[in-house]
Amino acid sequence: MPPRSTKQSVVEVDQSEPELDLGDSRPLRADAERNRRLIVEAAETVFAERGLMAGFDEVARAAGVGVGTVYRRFPQRDDLIDALFADRVQAMVALAESAAAIEEPWQALGWFLEQSVAEQAGDRGLAEVLGDGMRGSRRLAQARERMLPAVGDLLARARRAGVVRPDVEILDLAVIGSMLARLSTDADPELWRRYLPIALDGLRQRPDSAPLVGGAAREADLTQLARR
Amino acid sequence: MPPRSTKQSVVEVDQSEPELDLGDSRPLRADAERNRRLIVEAAETVFAERGLMAGFDEVARAAGVGVGTVYRRFPQRDDLIDALFADRVQAMVALAESAAAIEEPWQALGWFLEQSVAEQAGDRGLAEVLGDGMRGSRRLAQARERMLPAVGDLLARARRAGVVRPDVEILDLAVIGSMLARLSTDADPELWRRYLPIALDGLRQRPDSAPLVGGAAREADLTQLARR
Amino acid sequence: MPPRSTKQSVVEVDQSEPELDLGDSRPLRADAERNRRLIVEAAETVFAERGLMAGFDEVARAAGVGVGTVYRRFPQRDDLIDALFADRVQAMVALAESAAAIEEPWQALGWFLEQSVAEQAGDRGLAEVLGDGMRGSRRLAQARERMLPAVGDLLARARRAGVVRPDVEILDLAVIGSMLARLSTDADPELWRRYLPIALDGLRQRPDSAPLVGGAAREADLTQLARR
Amino acid sequence: MPPRSTKQSVVEVDQSEPELDLGDSRPLRADAERNRRLIVEAAETVFAERGLMAGFDEVARAAGVGVGTVYRRFPQRDDLIDALFADRVQAMVALAESAAAIEEPWQALGWFLEQSVAEQAGDRGLAEVLGDGMRGSRRLAQARERMLPAVGDLLARARRAGVVRPDVEILDLAVIGSMLARLSTDADPELWRRYLPIALDGLRQRPDSAPLVGGAAREADLTQLARR
DNA sequence: CATGAATGAGGTTTCATTCAT
DNA sequence: AATGAATGAAACCTCATTCAT
Structure with missing residues (x-):
């Protein structure tokens, strides 16, 4: 949170998602949706630690699903x-x-x-x-x-x-x-x-700041x- | 070279190698020495780009010698x-x-x-x-x-x-x-x-420097x- | 089969497997099981001929599977x-x-x-x-x-x-x-x-048997x- | 040595080399001859321990000569x-x-x-x-x-x-x-x-010896x- | 749709033999 | 003639991705 300057009202920040989706079409089946969430949650941890190139294998393991599931949901x-x-x-x-x-x-x-x-x-x-x-x-x-x-x-x-x-x-x-x-x-x-x-x-x-070169x-x- | 402070003579710095060698024994044969240099030069480039874990294969290729040669000269x-x-x-x-x-x-x-x-x-x-x-x-x-x-x-x-x-x-x-x-x-x-x-x-x-945390x-x- | 001594009934020998398994958990998938069998069969031949140190590569080739498959199933x-x-x-x-x-x-x-x-x-x-x-x-x-x-x-x-x-x-x-x-x-x-x-x-x-030395x-x- | 049966003269065994050499031609130079002997002596030990497929490298090392020397003297x-x-x-x-x-x-x-x-x-x-x-x-x-x-x-x-x-x-x-x-x-x-x-x-x-099968x-x- | 098995290229390392010095 | 350096095929093992079940 920003340190609020005294007696000053803070500009309201718009946190709403700006709808950039391009037709992902219909919603996932319930179990698929659950898996998707598991994967994302697992990947958050894994990518946080290992970076973007972390193995999908590790993500899958952490999510408790098969690698194939990760690739199906996120082909790229x-x-x-x-x-x-x-x-x-x-x-x-x-x-x-x-x-x-x-x-x-x-x-x-x-x-x-x-x-x-x-x-x-x-x-x-x-x-x-x-x-x-x-x-x-x-x-x-x-x-x-x-x-x-x-x-x-x-x-x-x-x-x-x-x-x-x-x-x-x-x-x-x-x-x-x-x-x-x-x-x-x-x-x-x-x-x-x-x-x-x-x-x-x-x-x-x-x-005395020198100009940047x-x-x-x-x-x-x-x-x-x-x-x- | 250090920027010399004005009108001040600078202490002569000893750049000589302090003899850390531990019995490398006799010099390499001419061809081996040539290859050694090729390898070192190639490795300089390769390691400079890819870091210390770069493949010996790549070093060998860049040096134009067989992998075995690299391993002979540098077993570890x-x-x-x-x-x-x-x-x-x-x-x-x-x-x-x-x-x-x-x-x-x-x-x-x-x-x-x-x-x-x-x-x-x-x-x-x-x-x-x-x-x-x-x-x-x-x-x-x-x-x-x-x-x-x-x-x-x-x-x-x-x-x-x-x-x-x-x-x-x-x-x-x-x-x-x-x-x-x-x-x-x-x-x-x-x-x-x-x-x-x-x-x-x-x-x-x-x-106004704040202490480091x-x-x-x-x-x-x-x-x-x-x-x- | 043991040669039966005449007119003597032979004790029934228990050939059943004494359950040494330690939690191999659930059975393999059909295709994995098939490959496993292919590998084991190939390895039987290869190890029979070459001994226990035969190359995994050769086993894989004989089994018609990739090396990776052999390592997956038998990491050690x-x-x-x-x-x-x-x-x-x-x-x-x-x-x-x-x-x-x-x-x-x-x-x-x-x-x-x-x-x-x-x-x-x-x-x-x-x-x-x-x-x-x-x-x-x-x-x-x-x-x-x-x-x-x-x-x-x-x-x-x-x-x-x-x-x-x-x-x-x-x-x-x-x-x-x-x-x-x-x-x-x-x-x-x-x-x-x-x-x-x-x-x-x-x-x-x-x-006249002499004692063993x-x-x-x-x-x-x-x-x-x-x-x- | 054979235990001699009493009062029996023992057949003299011919130990002489039966000259099967096929034209190895002229004698080796003195130093070459010395190396040859060193190699043979070293190989005796090495082959005794490791068998006929022992590495020439090892023989050379034991003989104190280069591998090349071994191969020159004994190409096959x-x-x-x-x-x-x-x-x-x-x-x-x-x-x-x-x-x-x-x-x-x-x-x-x-x-x-x-x-x-x-x-x-x-x-x-x-x-x-x-x-x-x-x-x-x-x-x-x-x-x-x-x-x-x-x-x-x-x-x-x-x-x-x-x-x-x-x-x-x-x-x-x-x-x-x-x-x-x-x-x-x-x-x-x-x-x-x-x-x-x-x-x-x-x-x-x-x-009661049974015939061999x-x-x-x-x-x-x-x-x-x-x-x- | 979910699974995890399969793949195979790529890196590591060794070693018998050849060849430049 | 002697040297030992160079070679490169071969075995080992891993891992990102694809695919049969």
Whole structure:
């Protein structure tokens, strides 16, 4: 939850699913639906731990169904990825939109970065999805694309306020967030929290800030980084 | 090369190999030596791209020799890792020692971080070796261990000078360097250069620096991160 | 079948499987069962010819299935060995127990030796299993261990009757049986039948029998001989 | 040495090399000759332990020369086998001829069997050579062939004296000797001595000896048995 | 519709023999 | 002539995906 600025009403965030479905047609049979849910739930855990390339075998085992069932329900890996992460990505967008409600621009940006890393750090799959625009299908991609303007707004605000390095771009934040999110280990799953303030201080505009060199990361870079 | 502080003579740094060899006995025959070099060169490329777990098959193919030849020369993967990286790690130590010659503590630290990331970036193998103390054999481990005091000195100096956040520890630098080193893509192999100043600014002591939370990374964390 | 001693009814021998199964749980699917049988049948031939270390690849080829299938069904070589030989070893025990029903002690021993060699001859795999107590898993080992008392009884009876050399021990019989079993060739698979009476005559107590020298073979000897 | 029968002069055994060499032409250079000897000596040990298929690599290592040297001197495995075993086989022939000097036919046969097994038991290579007529080249084969009449004489004499089962043939003795020779383990290298009297007693003609069934072993059988 | 069995390519490693040095 | 390096076929085993039941 965003730290509410005092006596300020927070913009209501629209959490409703934007109906991007393209004719999945009729509903599943009751048992099929149950299995579908079991699979999704299992995959959430498995993908969170092992990433998007985790074996369907493991998912099936965790769900208590046969592999075949997983493949029938999700013939392409991307189908499962979609089912798992469309909502999560939506939630990330919502997060950025929520952050817009924080009055202080720097706090807004910082809060968002923290939240978004917190989400990704505990979920390797989510981190890969956010980084790799090629993952999942149309629906997921669309959700993902909505992050850009939302984060762009946070960034623009901070830039206007002169609190962030002026040449930081949206994908720079994505890169930094994605690197921070990797800083999670068995021994210290929240290791990233130690480095977040360093990243934030580094992003902050200072009298002596040198201009950033080179161009910002591009989608293709992000994709490749996410696939590592 | 270190940026020389003005009008100051720089201490001569000893770059000579400290003779860690343990009885490799006599030199290889000419053809074997040639193949060895082919293999090492091929492995450099392959490991740089695919990491330490790249297939020996691929190395052999790239070197234009049979698999058996690779196994004859390097019966254990660690033998090949040693051959590839012992010098590189030595060079990293030398780098840290070179940096000691830079008068200005902050510059020394920054220069070292830059150099060390430059080495690791684009060489996934080296990055894995530096992160994962279990890789390679004794000789490599020894070389790697020498980094700690060398970097420790740089850090201590910066801390005494009050220019670095006082609670940053050596392994924090290793973590940050290792993350930066990952920021290298086909499209922009030097992407990391854009984020280095951000990291450095974030490491710098400021009047308003908040203390870092949690404990610094431990060896085990570093290892796990490197294996990702 | 044991040669019945005249006008004497023979004790009914219990040939039923003594239920050693440890929760194999539910039966295999029809196709899996079919493949399992194909594999076992193929392995019978292959192991009979090449011994227990025959390649899984060859078994798979002979069975007309992929290697993976063999590994799925029998992840450890010992699993396959068990499946192939547990019943065979059981049958050998039953053989010894059957022999107990033969009234004449010498005939009982001879009949058993003949039957047991007949089983082993031409089946290198079985011979190795019987000789090498380390092969196969628990279940097989247990079955194998039951041979000792059963054969011991036959031997004791013959000794009490004074028809066998008094210093022959159980493992001596195992050694002799195992050597005889090797006497099977493509040209004459039953070559051993020629040497069996020689061995038996040699085992028989005679007025002039010299005592045997040295100690009897030990398990370790038998194991090593079987591995040859 | 044969136990000399009293007051009987022993036939002088011709130990001289029968010059079967076919133009090996000129003598080796001094160093080559030295290496040849080193190799043969090493191979004696190695083949004795591991049999005729032992790796040339191992022989080379034991000899302290390169593998290439072994292959140069003995391009075919059979060449080395010849060099190693021609004399040994000669010696076996001599043994049989020596045995002829023993007056008592049964003792002669028994003594020969004991000696010949003793030779083979300690030398797996020799055992394989004696069994497998295809091993080695012409010269060795010729030496080997000379065993037949020599042993044949011992056997004929015993048969005439009525002390051996009348239907035992020469190759039966070879089979029995070869099986006995296998009864040698690390724990008890002379295990075969325990079973030799059993075999001998079994070969002995008794009032109640049943005729042997089937035909005697043929060369082909012996060969296959030796290759096991 | 659910199942989990089957597949087979791909990586690892060894070893008998050949051949460049 | 001696060397030991190089070879490559072959066995081992795994795993993502397809398909028969």
